[in-house]
Amino acid sequence: MSQMKMKNNSFNDIKEKINSSEKICLIAHVNPDGDSIGSLLGLGLALKKDKDKVVKIALNDELPKNFKFLPGTEYLESTKEEESFDLLITLDCSDLNRLGKGKYIANNADYIINIDHHISNDYFGDMNIVFPNFSSTGEIVFTLAEAIDLDIDKNIATCLYVAISTDTGSFKYDSTSPDTFRVASELLKKEINLNEITRNVYQSRSLERTNLLIKSLNSMELYENNRLAMASVTRDMIDDCNASIQDIDGTIDFIRDIDGVEVACILKEYGQEEIKVGFRSKSDVDVANVAEKFGGGGHRKASGCTIYDKIDKAREMILEEIKKALR
Amino acid sequence: MSQMKMKNNSFNDIKEKINSSEKICLIAHVNPDGDSIGSLLGLGLALKKDKDKVVKIALNDELPKNFKFLPGTEYLESTKEEESFDLLITLDCSDLNRLGKGKYIANNADYIINIDHHISNDYFGDMNIVFPNFSSTGEIVFTLAEAIDLDIDKNIATCLYVAISTDTGSFKYDSTSPDTFRVASELLKKEINLNEITRNVYQSRSLERTNLLIKSLNSMELYENNRLAMASVTRDMIDDCNASIQDIDGTIDFIRDIDGVEVACILKEYGQEEIKVGFRSKSDVDVANVAEKFGGGGHRKASGCTIYDKIDKAREMILEEIKKALR
Known part of the structure; x- marks a missing residue:
């Protein structure tokens, strides 16, 4: 141009x-x-x-x-x-x-x-x-x-x-x-x-979205001295709450806002082997870098990628890469 | 004056x-x-x-x-x-x-x-x-x-x-x-x-507060066609999360912000028979009125009272009064 x-x-x-x-x-x-x-x-x-x-x-x-x-x-x-x-x-x-x-x-x-x-x-x-x-x-x-x-x-x-x-x-x-x-x-x-x-x-978060948020939060796990927080949202969780995939929006911000958390990550099961992953950073960790390793991209503080594998496997792979970035 | x-x-x-x-x-x-x-x-x-x-x-x-x-x-x-x-x-x-x-x-x-x-x-x-x-x-x-x-x-x-x-x-x-x-x-x-x-x-909600919020939300129940949402926080929940009673602040706003909820209520177990109750209204229901029935008070949209009884009993009494107010 x-x-x-x-x-x-x-x-x-x-x-x-x-x-x-x-x-x-x-x-x-x-x-x-x-x-x-x-x-x-x-x-x-x-x-x-x-x-x-x-x-x-x-x-x-x-x-x-x-x-x-x-x-x-x-x-x-x-x-x-x-x-x-x-x-x-x-x-x-x-x-x-x-x-x-x-x-x-x-x-x-x-x-x-x-x-x-x-x-x-x-x-x-x-x-x-x-x-x-x-x-x-x-x-x-x-x-x-x-x-x-x-x-x-x-x-x-x-x-x-x-x-x-x-x-x-x-x-x-x-x-x-x-x-x-x-x-x-x-x-x-x-x-x-x-x-x-x-x-x-x-002040009008739907009940379905609220229930899905609660379920996601129950799935949250912390790693690396609580510097990393990860949550997963499966199709079953979405169906149980009568929610839609859009209702996951916002959950990652909620997780990022925990004191001490430097990187927040959410895995969203779009299909059985199609996992969309969202990243947020509150520190020097460049999450665009992490997303790029899986063919994704974005900004230093907000990025995403898609992993074509089962959600547990995706979680494992992501976890390993973020841990590296946090070291 | x-x-x-x-x-x-x-x-x-x-x-x-x-x-x-x-x-x-x-x-x-x-x-x-x-x-x-x-x-x-x-x-x-x-x-x-x-x-x-x-x-x-x-x-x-x-x-x-x-x-x-x-x-x-x-x-x-x-x-x-x-x-x-x-x-x-x-x-x-x-x-x-x-x-x-x-x-x-x-x-x-x-x-x-x-x-x-x-x-x-x-x-x-x-x-x-x-x-x-x-x-x-x-x-x-x-x-x-x-x-x-x-x-x-x-x-x-x-x-x-x-x-x-x-x-x-x-x-x-x-x-x-x-x-x-x-x-x-x-x-x-x-x-x-x-x-x-x-x-x-x-963006610095403590982990203790976050965990207590998740626990409180898991205790949430809805009544009257989802127009009323109630949650309880017991001493055990606070202790389990290594949290303090102040960490309950904010939970009631989270519950109020659910679409369709007109009255949100939270019961906080200060002592075994000392339950502080918070009310929020998003509609015409005057929650100061409800609180006054238990010797409390406040504003139309935000009020509170203390009930000197066990938490389950307090919950029952409050539920009955709010249901009346919602009719």
Whole structure:
């Protein structure tokens, strides 16, 4: 990719392009999370205020239950192969593959604006707003909306707040900047309901997920003077709890948060001989290195790999490699 | 109490009083939490910059492990009966009894400034700064420091940030205001280490506490179509985990956060026939009412009582009353 292409456009470029487009589609990445849903709905609702435009807010996946309370979810619709748009705005997508089965919509669009905060973004848009030092795409959307004078009402503010809050772990991750807090302050001034947001986003863990978490924790074992914690989740455990594989999410963070634990690891039995392994590090141990030994990858503090073997065998192999890394 | 007494002083009054005092003691409430420790150290470090004053930062309890990383903890010292001060500044204390065994220090002080955000504060100070609509005492201290031109360096900012973050549940509670975020933004500009704060405050649950939580969760039972969740913690469970009674804190919030649960309840075996019961409500059920039936009390959404009977008997009695409340 040429240096040329890795350049951001000005907010004013974006404003002019939006103003001159009549049929706009907004889309975010597959397996939606708070930031993708929140920034999608936030910008979507803001653009929908211009009644002279057709604005479609696309979602091809199921909306996670925690986000069903968000304003504007009634506008979410799946895309159709034959549809075409003057302008496609992608949110929180580092590359076009992140659109999943909605990727064809990019081929049918006359023009693409790419708004994202992932450092791995490949600037696939005709115009790009990629700010890797922003906490979240939601924070970028707010900053853009402020700069191009989009009206941010209470509903839009709620969506953008959820985007920022979820992508910063409720302002705990160090992606949180002074500007992130400035934006949160502005959003709160729109009289959003923080109680409702907290209850829905953070206090509504399903019973199935809770039971699976308890079961996983019962399987937890500690090694190397409690510097390593490992848990396994089998298909049987998932079935017993009437849970789904997604319900394992979050368990690894719970284990990482134990005092003294430097590396947390979870083994997830996707199939009888397909074990997905997640790693978290709280110390100098580079878990991307460990994952790479099994053909996986990731970041120093969060990584993953897949092992095509039985779960007990996978556990053994992983254990050995992490022990080496901890020495 | 007369209306007269329930008045706040101006920041300027506080400034003048501090400037004219030579021997100052700062103290916060017993069973220290993040807000009491953070605002105590934050203001203490700020006042210590004036080398013409003797400034003592008093702590009569043990410092919780999570807060040992805070700057200034090396200055914490317990008070002595015979000491006297020109000025005592109390932080995060709603009344003088909250000083616990340090209460005598108030009797020996020539003058008291009371800085707090609890709505129940009884304005016991000679001067008072009581702002119940502030998220935390830490937020008040920042606002005061800003107004009276105290120099807020990185160390002080770290302490005040921890005060605000912990008292708002990391900005999740609706005590968080636009101003809270403005203050958080200003504190972050002092280049505090958010990673270090998050790791120490939120990602360092002790292994003993973790094991006790797992055991408690295994004891959890659901009633009334999963609208009520109850767990018990016995002395044996605490001993098995090498944990202490304080390690039960937080378990009830974990249970409350299950989707569909309206009332969460935990029974803690303090003694063989001394059961402390905690209640949380996420719905219209007023748990203060339930607690009052057993001689306890609290708020609509958080309350407690003590039952002097065996834990199984206590569980039965409580269950019956909550079921009534849920109907």
